[in-house]
Amino acid sequence: MKIKKLVVVGVGLIGGSCALALKKAGAVDEVVGVGRTRTNLDTARERGIVDRALTLDMPWAREAADADVVLLAAPVAQFPPLFEALAPHVSDDVAITDAGSTKQDVIAAARGTLGDGLASFIPGHPIAGTEHTGAAAAFPALFEGRNVVLTPLDETHDDAIALVTAMWQACGARVSTLEPERHDAIFAAVSHLPHVLAFTLVAELAARPDAAAYFDHAASGFRDFTRIAGSSPEMWRDIALANREALLAEIDGYGDALAAARALISEGDGEALAEMFEQASTARRAWEARRVRPVPEDKG
Amino acid sequence: MKIKKLVVVGVGLIGGSCALALKKAGAVDEVVGVGRTRTNLDTARERGIVDRALTLDMPWAREAADADVVLLAAPVAQFPPLFEALAPHVSDDVAITDAGSTKQDVIAAARGTLGDGLASFIPGHPIAGTEHTGAAAAFPALFEGRNVVLTPLDETHDDAIALVTAMWQACGARVSTLEPERHDAIFAAVSHLPHVLAFTLVAELAARPDAAAYFDHAASGFRDFTRIAGSSPEMWRDIALANREALLAEIDGYGDALAAARALISEGDGEALAEMFEQASTARRAWEARRVRPVPEDKG
Numbered sequence: 001m002k003i004k005k006l007v008v009v010g011v012g013l014i015g016g017s018c019a020l021a022l023k024k025a026g027a028v029d030e031v032v033g034v035g036r037t038r039t040n041l042d043t044a045r046e047r048g049i050v051d052r053a054l055t056l057d058m059p060w061a062r063e064a065a066d067a068d069v070v071l072l073a074a075p076v077a078q079f080p081p082l083f084e085a086l087a088p089h090v091s092d093d094v095a096i097t098d099a100g101s102t103k104q105d106v107i108a109a110a111r112g113t114l115g116d117g118l119a120s121f122i123p124g125h126p127i128a129g130t131e132h133t134g135a136a137a138a139f140p141a142l143f144e145g146r147n148v149v150l151t152p153l154d155e156t157h158d159d160a161i162a163l164v165t166a167m168w169q170a171c172g173a174r175v176s177t178l179e180p181e182r183h184d185a186i187f188a189a190v191s192h193l194p195h196v197l198a199f200t201l202v203a204e205l206a207a208r209p210d211a212a213a214y215f216d217h218a219a220s221g222f223r224d225f226t227r228i229a230g231s232s233p234e235m236w237r238d239i240a241l242a243n244r245e246a247l248l249a250e251i252d253g254y255g256d257a258l259a260a261a262r263a264l265i266s267e268g269d270g271e272a273l274a275e276m277f278e279q280a281s282t283a284r285r286a287w288e289a290r291r292v293r294p295v296p297e298d299k300g
Numbered sequence: 301m302k303i304k305k306l307v308v309v310g311v312g313l314i315g316g317s318c319a320l321a322l323k324k325a326g327a328v329d330e331v332v333g334v335g336r337t338r339t340n341l342d343t344a345r346e347r348g349i350v351d352r353a354l355t356l357d358m359p360w361a362r363e364a365a366d367a368d369v370v371l372l373a374a375p376v377a378q379f380p381p382l383f384e385a386l387a388p389h390v391s392d393d394v395a396i397t398d399a400g401s402t403k404q405d406v407i408a409a410a411r412g413t414l415g416d417g418l419a420s421f422i423p424g425h426p427i428a429g430t431e432h433t434g435a436a437a438a439f440p441a442l443f444e445g446r447n448v449v450l451t452p453l454d455e456t457h458d459d460a461i462a463l464v465t466a467m468w469q470a471c472g473a474r475v476s477t478l479e480p481e482r483h484d485a486i487f488a489a490v491s492h493l494p495h496v497l498a499f500t501l502v503a504e505l506a507a508r509p510d511a512a513a514y515f516d517h518a519a520s521g522f523r524d525f526t527r528i529a530g531s532s533p534e535m536w537r538d539i540a541l542a543n544r545e546a547l548l549a550e551i552d553g554y555g556d557a558l559a560a561a562r563a564l565i566s567e568g569d570g571e572a573l574a575e576m577f578e579q580a581s582t583a584r585r586a587w588e589a590r591r592v593r594p595v596p597e598d599k600g
Contacts, residue, residue: 147517196561196565199561200554201554201580202580204553205490205583213486214490215583217486224525230585244566247565248562255562257503259555261499261551279506290515
């Protein structure tokens, strides 16, 4: 697999790390970076992440005409105008993919803007990241052993699917596919809901007049439970709203489960409470045991 | 500070580590271990944690008569009969303390059983632990830099408070005091509630017919958020029921906060949602920055 020309829109941690990984693997000849700010693009050029760089006020979308792959790694909320700009330049010979954490909203944006170019679009979600952002934070090993989920459309060309699969595999990732709706439902449960729960807990504590007394006694259980509450507020606002329906369903299901737990505590039903804790503990330990290696920080 | 004779009831991770730390500091002459099973006590003797060992079917409570400190480090649910057995042997010259995670229930048990001996009782809560249990898991550095919260009663002798404070300081811990009700309210919020939330999330996921699909896509955010769901179901059942009132109040307050977050998502109020996430993120980062050293695993 060799990509002659890769266009990365949003040369941040994800887009930059993908470019670096492909370069390290000898799987790409030329990387063109596209971004909002010249400063970040300069960093990307200095670090050898991109060979050429264009800001969004330049005719960047023309670069898609002779590219093999265009990777949208900008914040998802910016996708609609990016798709619109790309539409006139998309041929059957290019694969368009993205790195957004939600898929149904991205697909809806693509359907509304890409036209015939939709056949070149293969939505994706690399399950990787760190708490750092920007081209300065990119590193080639970010995707090693990580999962990348693709959610092909009925319209997507087989060639586009094969090329984007090979691209992520060249970055060291494992690639799997899901239906877009299924993707959003699963990540609502295992990622978006936990983030909302953690943000809610810390915000509620922080709003108390005597918050310091609580934080002063918080220990390592609190530390791990709330780590994700230190995540980017803007990014998680966008994800929560983009995946609203699935997330609301998860919040409601969780509310029911919490009400059931509350009832057991209120009634003093120690047997049923221990049984529920035991189910959780057993499942959590089994999950941990199946993870064969330590998990680097990711955005999930 | 020198303890001539220490009686540890429950020579597990906490009780055993306290004994080892005091021995290492040269702060204790003799440690008598008391426990349910001979096997664990044999381990404690082999490891030099205790000098003598008695099982609960032996006349162990007599050992309190000439002891300086009796540390109850058994599960809290076992305290009432332990207090009853101790009552006839408690003089003003001994300090009785404990290592339970909840304080009002322990104090109620002590009030109902210790009689005049109550003046010798100084309730305590060392905020430390690991996921391992038993005398085999004990190590002298467990309490170094950790917090120990004491919740003195109006009746407690100053001498008992001073001695138990000095004991934990000799183990390397920082000692502070709280009103018992305040202790239980604070730990309901920063420890017991997060445990219930994590247990509930994992149990709910595990009960789904397609649970594997969810767990297969869970990443490091999920890993940290749910780590405490791998904790001991029995211990956490006891804590949840022992601190029922404070925990129910926290669950209700949290339910209200989650309903408010749900409303923002449902209404698509991105500005208010980002503001709430920002409050959490800022508070969480400030809390992390105040923690001057990495936190070893603890039970909190």
